[in-house]
Amino acid sequence: MFVKINVSRYTTLLSFVAGLAITATATADSIDHRFSGFATLGIVVNDNPDLRFRRDVTQADGSYDDEIAWKTDSLIGVQWQSRWSDQFDTTVQLVAKERYNNNLNKAIEWAFVGYRPVDGLDVRVGRLGSDLFMLSEYRQVGYAFPWVRPPQEFYGFLSFYHFDGMDVNKRFDLRHGTLNIKLFYGNSDEDYPTADADTPGVNMDFDVAGISFKLEWDDWKFRYSYSHVDINNNVVEGLSAALTSATPLWPDANRLARDLSTQNKYIAYNEFGIGYDNNEWWAQAEATDLRSDSSLMPNSHHFYLSIGQRFGAVSVYGIGGYVSPKNDVPAIIPPAGYPSPVAEQLALLAYVTSASLEGVRLEQKSYGLGARWDFASKMALKLQVEKFDVEVDGSGLWVRNQPIGADIDRHPTVVSLAMDVLF
Template structure:
């Protein structure tokens, strides 16, 4: 499918969704979301280009290669998505989601496509393409209306693989007063011209995560929601132009490298106060690095307004190259206003501090101002 055909397909899906409002008794349920996001780097201390990107610059979305520069930009994070679920029987359904992003020319990208079968009141099995649940907000990270920030903190959120193709089983139940949701999954993903690796490489990179196995557990009681996750996989990477292997190293006898991912989060909603926290570890220490990242946010609601101040940090360690690792931190201040029950506007200021190196030339310190209009329909 060409780029123009993909745009036409996306417009057609959007038009169909708006022309056919869903009813509770319809076999086909259609919903959607959209975000119009504008951002501009206010200041920064890197003046030379960072690979193909003009600087001063700010990385807003690693997973999709979205960076802002000193001029106002609206394509980096703006997006529109349509999701449809068709119910064949009370137990069997099919779901698909198409997303168009400004950063890649609003191509119609198939993000979700899976069959779902309810075994009983507690268990559901699914087969197909889904979002890889690395983070707390992974399943709805594209839906800007679903969280307070303009974007989930980039120091924590965003990796080279976003989706996976495989199967999962989900359990829901009550554990002594705690609402429990447990999920186990397996699969793989092949990413050609990987979007995150465009940030770090001059030439296109192909990335494969195979033998993905993992699980996550969400526990909710009263004002508290906690989540723990574990994922492991084999990693391979090639330079798409030359065909040369990047991971594992060309002289390695191994066909793939191992990685393990750990994550913890705890969120509190108590009256008008809210707390958002998350911690993750990517362990590739056997061949590359081990990274740790966290975010902590505190906010309060004032009627239709919500404020949120967030602290973030990301750090890599590598015994093979201790002075060539990425290390950065940030602060953000967010103001959200509810226009109605399905639409919100947000204003956010970010300060990014680059402490990488000294053998790593990274993006440098910067400050970003961004705003968004987020809606669901």
């Protein structure tokens, strides 16, 4: 099953949205409800025996060694939109898909009230889709983009789907297009696997604030956003405590504990995007600079570029991307000269620390070809073949079948087939 029922936290959120909607009906001239949905049925085959392919880092499993995986891209979403008046509307969206520690809390992607005091100004409160990147608010609606999935190097690590808070968007109508400026702020949390589905994961709680600028000008789209994420908890509390306790024997361990800790640390994204579409040729590219003051969130550059052409109902495209770290893997060397078993305990602590740093490091590039066939109204079939080059100490986007430090096959080929529908 995709989703387990666990409604305790978000009963309050849904009650809040419903309450505001009922209040809005007091002045409603006309009420309009619309139900819709989207779904993807996909299969993935990865020929690599050592690395399991996954859509993003919220998944704990995936295809490897020519195994067919259908949960990686398959999902179903339903949406209820209501217009209660000219000024008030509500939206609730639920998505069932493969994710670590699945529950109803995570399945509620949107649950918000929208308020439009004047034309061109929109305020939303509740659970909102994040607006950090070009595809953020519809990255799960496969029919809305040409590929089987958003590029892994860019969207695989940037797994921030939604937050609970508010945003304010101001639209400016220009002669040849529109400019949207949005401010947003809220809180969210996400569960991440540390290895595979059978290994305990971690939960990260964070506050996010940011601003985005989106300009649509004739056939062009331009975008810039800045997002600042404050992390509220330490996801490596046990390791930090072990390093701190080892400080009398290993003075540098205290610094490692501070650097590894995520509590009261930040992640900052600077994102640039550009798109072009004249109904025959299209192209899209995004670049992000990620900075953090926790060594568990390594500073990195992310980029992808895709170019395609339409031939009636059929589109063909090429896609390539990379992610590269800004820093080398630090050498974690325990002090020498201690007798057994202290020497072995310090060596084990050094290995776990090094494995933790290497396990989240990202360094890879890929290129691929794909085709999309819109064979019926609101239905599309997609085929995509990608070749990856993954550095041995940069496989953080994948689930490893081999321990950190072991030699691995670093050149996976991934073949994906998906059918997307709207309903």
